[in-house]
Amino acid sequence: MTSLFQILILILDVIWFIMIVHIIMSWLLNFQVLNPRQPIVFQIWTGLNRFLEPIYEPIRRVLPDTRPLDLAPLVALIAVYALRIIIRNNMYAF
Template sequence: MQSLFQILLLVLGVARFFIIVHFIMSWLINFQVLNIRQPLVSQIWYGLNRLLEPIYGPIRRILPDLGGIDLSPLLALLAIYALEIVIRNNMYAFM
């Protein structure tokens, strides 16, 4: 049972990493440090968009329109941290 919890924490860590990379890439693209017309950058960018849209979509539907400010990555990270805290605090109850 402990390995199941470790795998779940690993999945949450990978999701957190992808969200942070997506967030940093969005800033670098907006400040024109990265060019979306480069094939590698566009493949990574669109791949991350397709990967994270199922996470961001429901959050964006709940949040009000903030005029160009997207808080869905922040709320997704907070949800991941909250899940991790719940998992770590309840891990030993199932052993």
């Protein structure tokens, strides 16, 4: 059972890392440090969006509209971290 919890924590860590990369890349694109017309940047950006949009979209429906600031990645990041804490604290209860 411990192995299952460790695998879940690993998956949550990978998702957390991908979210951090997506957030940093969005900042770099908004401040025009990265050019979205470059093929590799475009491929990475669309891949990250395709992976994370199913996570962000339900959160965006619940949150109020704050048009210039998207709070869905922050809420998702906190949720992933909270799940990680809950799993780690309850790992030895089973």
